[in-house]
Amino acid sequence: MSRSSGSYSTSDLSRKSGDIIAEALRHPVTITQRNKPRLVLLNIDDYERLMRQSDTRSAGTLETMSREMLDEFEAAVDAYAESEEVSR
The missing domain is CATH 1.20.5 (Single alpha-helices involved in coiled-coils or other helix-helix interfaces)
Structure with missing residues (x-):
């Protein structure tokens, strides 16, 4: 997964959704709202890899x-x- 990701505002997402989705298929894309990062779009392979690597600790x-x-x-x-x- 690439460390450098594109960044778009929520209004960009509504105007350029196709381009942003195409970019998110290549590497994670940050969606900002009021200049603050709020969401990350990433392809399913990267998502599944993150889920496999997630913390498996449990409480007892x-x-x-x-x-x-x-x-x-x-x-x-x-x-x-x-x-x-x-x-x-």
Whole structure:
């Protein structure tokens, strides 16, 4: 995906939609409103690639955490507490 993208206003989008869509098929295009970036148009391949790379972290509770993860968490909390005591 190209880092350099065209930029158009929302009024450009209504006047030049065909040209803007054609450009968005080649690389992401920013749509601005009142001179602020508001939207990005990108082709489906780039969109799907972004979705595959998206953050897959999930939230849980101490009850659902694996023993190994809980041990790591407790060690991190202990290490943080010790570093706070040393800095006082």
